[in-house]
Amino acid sequence: MAARRIIAALCAMSVAFASLTQPVFAQNKGSGPSLIRDAEIESLIRLYTKPIFQAAGLNPESVHVYLINDPRINAFVAGGQRIFINTGLLSQAKTPNEVIGVLAHETGHIAGGHLARMQNEIASKSNIAIIGMLVGAAAVAGGAVAGNGEVAQAGGGIMMGSQGLTQRLVLSYARALEASADQAAIKFLTATGQSGKGMLNLFQKLSQQSMISLRDISPYVMTHPMPVDRIHNLEIAVKGSKYYDTPDKPEIMLRHQLMQAKLVGFMQPTQTVFQHYPISDNSLSARYARAIAMFRSGDTRNAVMVIDTLIRDLPSDPYFLELKGQALLEGGQPAQAVAPLRQTIKMLPNSGLIRIMLAQALLGTENKANAEAALTELKLARKTEDDTPSVYQFMAMAYGQMGDIPRADLATAEAAFYRGDKKLAEEKAKVAMATFKRGSPDWLRANDILNFVNRSDE
Structure with a gap:
């Protein structure tokens, strides 16, 4: 109609x-x-x-x-x-x-x-x-x-x-x-107390x-x-309204400007970023956008140098540290990314997304001890990101590096389930169930995945 x-x-x-x-x-x-x-x-x-x-x-x-x-x-x-x-x-x-x-x-x-x-x-x-x-x-x-x-x-x-x-x-x-x-x-x-x-x-x-x-x-x-x-x-x-002329607080205005700079930095071509935020602009938001554009274009070294000036000028902002960790991680330096990401977590202990990135950096070192640390971070991240596929994707990698293949299969099944890949979820859940003791917590989780997959097909 x-x-x-x-x-x-x-x-x-x-x-x-x-x-x-x-x-x-x-x-x-x-x-x-x-x-x-x-x-x-x-x-x-x-x-x-x-x-x-x-x-x-x-x-x-x-x-x-x-x-x-x-x-x-x-x-x-x-x-x-x-x-x-x-x-x-x-x-x-x-x-x-x-x-x-x-x-x-x-x-x-x-x-x-x-x-x-x-x-x-x-x-x-x-x-x-x-x-x-x-x-x-x-x-x-x-x-x-x-x-x-x-x-x-x-x-x-x-x-x-x-x-x-x-x-x-x-x-x-x-x-x-x-x-x-x-x-x-x-x-x-x-x-x-806000204006309309x-x-x-x-x-x-x-x-x-x-x-x-x-x-x-x-x-x-x-x-x-x-x-x-x-x-x-x-x-x-x-x-x-008596609040008609109430202005935005300066600290909120700054966060708004930084958010806009981040959107431009991540979503626009490098040339557009530098046109919007030229080198002559030394504001926090301009440097933020340019640093993002730099590491996205492969210039990790100069990006980190700019990010360090942001951290120096506004050390209370945890997202500058997060960006440094992300730039190093995506620039092929996972071991160097761990420290700034751990600093970020100290400032934002409830951020599941940043814990996932820290886990990714730890796994990138291909060290068994770091794999165990990554698993700890992912279990904490799951408290707020329990339906995020990457939590289970990286859990599978952690278990794999630790040699725990059955749990790696189970985590792979969970990642596939949340991505909507029912075929892989069913396949890996069956493999996992065959290795766990019937009725154990892991067996029950694998069985739940099978039940949900089969129910969605009805």
């Missing part, structure tokens, strides 16, 4: 993406959109969202935010308490407050149960279209039998009209939900762009209708 297609766009009920296995800043090399994992960016997003979620009465641990590799501005709620945001929103937002405003708006959709309400609305309005289609079809058939072309033509008009009415009704409902999410966002921002200016500025810009050209319209506007009256009402409410 046409109405269903429109609402699929409005609500962004689903998105095509591929899950990644790399534990550090990573992106899918395929043609479709993908999820990106990065400890620094995820930490910043949690900093933005935690007070907003709490103000909305939501458990911050129950709401998950995912980053999509897409240069366009967009954010949406899908699959319950899940917020998806494009890298384009992060890289184009002029201030942290703009990002926070969008996240507050999306939180309004979650707190208001808008996805479920929209699904119910679609179901109820679809009945109108169905009835109209049946009546129209009957008129077309009757007119054809009677040889009355006017009746048949009128029947076609009824069919088209019923679909148009359904679309208008659902679009009207969607606009009401957007206005409701706006008001909820203002409430959450006020409760946390960033949200207003971004929405005004997107609204103006949509009126100028539909060709380059942001997908955020397509999924979040922005009529003039909505923007006007939002402006009145935002400017009425």
Whole structure:
């Protein structure tokens, strides 16, 4: 039905993406959109969202935010308490407050149960279209039998009209939900002592762009209708807040700039990075972007030299140490990468992603003692990254280096399972089960994998 297609766009009920296995800043090399994992960016997003979620009465641990590799501005709620945001929103937002405003708006959709309400609305309005289609079809058939072309033509008009009415009704409902999410966002921002200016500025810009050209319209506007009256009402409410002129804190602004530099450094060609952040720019964010571009292009030596200046100038930032470890690891120096990554873990003991990278560096030394240390790191990482395939992939390598082949097979089965490779998961789980004592914890884990694989095939 046409109405269903429109609402699929409005609500962004689903998105095509591929899950990644790399534990550090990573992106899918395929043609479709993908999820990106990065400890620094995820930490910043949690900093933005935690007070907003709490103000909305939501458990911050129950709401998950995912980053999509897409240069366009967009954010949406899908699959319950899940917020998806494009890298384009992060890289184009002029201030942290703009990002926070969008996240507050999306939180309004979650707190208001808008996805479920929209699904119910679609179901109820679809009945109108169905009835109209049946009546129209009957008129077309009757007119054809009677040889009355006017009746048949009128029947076609009824069919088209019923679909148009359904679309208008659902679009009207969607606009009401957007206005409701706006008001909820203002409430959450006020409760946390933050301004809605960033949200207003971004929405005004997107609204103006949509009126100028539909060709380059942001997908955020397509999924979040922005009529003039909505923007006007939002402006009145935002400017009425006592926090309207509250600026972003300098330390948050710096983290925002570093995040944007990281996105440019990792996602743009080296030449583009140096054009955006020329050598004459000695700011932390400029050096950060250039260092990333250097090691990505194979110049590990100069990249590390620049990173060392960042660590010297801002020793409290753990992500400079993380980057040094990553540059050395990807530059073929895993043994040298261990020390900065261990320093990072001391500063960020709960970061599963960084523990995975440390384990990768330890395994790269091909030392049995380091393999045991890597396994310890991976078991700790599993507490927060239990469904990340690379945890089990590196566990398999660790067990292999330690000579524990049965557990290496089991870990390989788990990695394959989380990657969606059911054939390999089943094969390795069977091999592992044959070597473990029946009923033992490892045997039960292998058996669980087999059961899940077989159940998913039903």
